[in-house]
Amino acid sequence: MADPVRRLERARADARRFAREARRLARRHARALGDDRTTVDAAADEVDAAADADDADRLSAALRHLDALWEAHLARRVKSPWREYAESTLAAVVFALLVRAFVLDAFRIPSGSMAPTLIAGDFIFVSKTAYAVRIPFTSVRVVDTGTPRRGDVIVFQSPREPSSNYVKRVIGIPGDVVELRDEVLYVNGVQQPRTPRGDFAYSERNEDTGTVVPESCRRYREALAKGALPAMASADAGWTWQVAAAAGVASYDVLQCRHVRLSAREGPFEVVKPGHVFVMGDNRDLSSDSRRSGGWQVPFGHIRGRAAVVFWSWGDGGLSFRRGAGVRLERLFKRIE
Template sequence: MKWFEIGLVVLTFASGIIWLLDRLFFAKARRERAGLLDDGRDPVVVDYAKAFFPILAVVLVLRSFVAEPFRIPSSSMMPTLLVGDFILVNKFAYGLRLPINNRKVVGIGLPERGDVVVFRPPAYPDQDWIKRVVGLPGDHIAYRDNVLYVNGEASAYQTIGQYVGKGRGEEMTGATLLSENLGGDGRHEVLEIESPLFASHGAGEWTVPEGEYFVMGDNRDRSDDSRFWGTLPESQLRGKAFLVWMNFDGAAGGVDFGRIGTRL
């Protein structure tokens, strides 16, 4: 995704500069020569620049500052997000950031507990990952015996039943499906594998530093998250996921129309 972003920025600025230079220095002389030495037509490169610059500029602005599409490649956020989901991410929820270097230029808001966020993990700065925020700056987080504790309070769980997966998520069939409450009225579903092998998976205690967040996947035993690589710096945030706009999983038969429009 980062290379696509770099390519989009380079093409946008290159086409814009070509168009601007032609307008300032070459277009007038070309019009004056029309009918004498040539037909006055724009060179091919200028013609392409004029055609593509407005489109590239609109795509760059929308993708960088409004909403960006992402595809879910793994099962770490099941059952909230399925393999093959295509999601939209609000790029201004946590402030306006420059493309490529992700530097915040305008502060707007901060993540709240329970938000599903897209970010670039410190160990893999060229990749985009997605998890749920469970710990805010200053929070004390503990995870033991498949129970999440926030500032000493255990999250409230309700067992829904056994999960039935499909397509590339079929491996999670038989896992326990639960509803989790991180506080307030917000509830979301999580998956757990009832096995002694996973009883201490990811167990530990952490204090979240200022300016950082503790993130976890909803598929608790299939997620590489803050339990294993530490807290997430605010500077690595890319945006807040808010909508599934399509799902395509060839192993499940193709497009799942029932997923379209699912809000997160």
Template sequence: MSALTGVLYAALVAYLGGWYTGRWSGNFALLLFILTAVTLLYWLAERYYFAPARRAAAEALVANDAKRREQLAAQGIARVDGDIEPARQQILQQPWWLDWTAGLFPVILAVFLLRSFLFEPFKIPSGSMVPTLLVGDLILVNKFHYGIRLPVLNKKIIANNDVKRGDVMVFRYPEDPSTDFIKRVAGIPGDEISYVNQKLYVNGQAVPVQSQGNFYDEDGRVYRQRFLEKLGEKEHQILVQPDAQRFFRADRADGPFPFHENCRYTLEGVTCKVPAGHYFMLGDNRDNSRDSRFWGFVPDENIVGRAFLVWMNFGNLKRVGTFFD
């Protein structure tokens, strides 16, 4: 078993190494599920086979020692040298390959349950959601807000809150489901969304905005106009760059996106009818975000959860504890 465990750890290191160096894409949810299953098998084997076997061997050692002492006592030898306690403790000691598998099962199980059904951490890698989220923000995502989903399969089994316009949502990127994206929900099923001349319209009505002055976008190293936008029930800030290009086109690498016929592209912008079970996503940094204007709609089965809290930013500690919607 020690050799098998060594092989499993070698495979894990090779997988993580290839993932880190970019040789292949990793699936952390699947990896965590496999680790939970494997360590569970070791934990069960330890509880019902290996640990009882060690205890039986230790008891046999004690019984043999007692029998030997009785035999010597019968021969008139009352004082017997030798303490078997160190040997007994060595027999009872868990070997390394069980300590690093069965011993880790409770921890891995707790992480698996917490990440799968409650909260999951993410790091913001780009400036598409500035000024709401900055590069380097470490955020928490509520995994049960939109319903309980099976790990790995991501199939909803218990419904909860509906997706609302204005929610900041993490989802699996439609072009590459192994990658998680974060954007703001602009359109829900049945909505007609237009982004024309840098203005957002929902079902023919312009989304209210108020000018908030300029904002220095450190990611793009430019000043952009900042606005307070009310999309849905709550307000949030967005950035707009007046001199940015206003022409959008579908540019998915894998060809036309599903329901592409629901969208009309013009020199002024794009208008899309959101199909059932799908959502239209936009970045708050409107001219520095590759979102539904380019790659289409997000299906419901791609939803990961609703982002709500910045729990750490090592480059800007003032961001810690920032709640957002």
């Protein structure tokens, strides 16, 4: 048999919860209730006072009175659990759509052109407000919030294939001249230093045939200065890079998958026009980017946003209960350099 004292305490706690719920519902529907809200509040106050007093008869009478008011004015305003669930789900969906329209978007990496930074099967979040706030589902910029900098990884609508979205790294900004000498990056004639980091092996699945193609490349850590890089004589290039690096350095890994021919050179390409950027993939030998067809550039208006984080990754080598593709745990929530 339960302790009578404990039963009384539970009854008082239940009475106080009933009073709180009556006040909350009356407050939510204050306009519809009018003067009846005051009556409900007074009855709830009496329940609290009776619960505090050591008078079971008073508490019973107060509860009966509040229950009668509840049935008369509040019961029909209580939402069913299914309606509460439906409204919560609708609110969550609307919130997600607003976030996608204004703040974040998701993008799937289809190939290895940005390896090792991004590999096929990665899913990334893209910050849509990194450079501008746009009217949803259009390219109309309402407010400019920044400009792309060297080293940013961006998602953009291809100026050559408007129906396609690409993800590449910004290498040149307005006024820059980009070139590669023996696969080493130069911006405005200034060499961007890189250091070897050994070999990098990865596999890429052909989406048409399903065949997994292994790749083995040399890996380098590249340091791209973000500050102003005026063209200088080669003797001053190191000093020029250090001055530009004072404004920040983008450090990331790039791949070299083919044997470099002696004195091989790409560019120099055309000067990057105002309101445009020059982009390249980190997997330099397997990327279709601004170097192709004589050098093309991406207008600011085509940029959808800056790649921020890998939130999901699925592919060969991932965790799986059977052979084949699985979740790549080591890549989840990886910040994009």
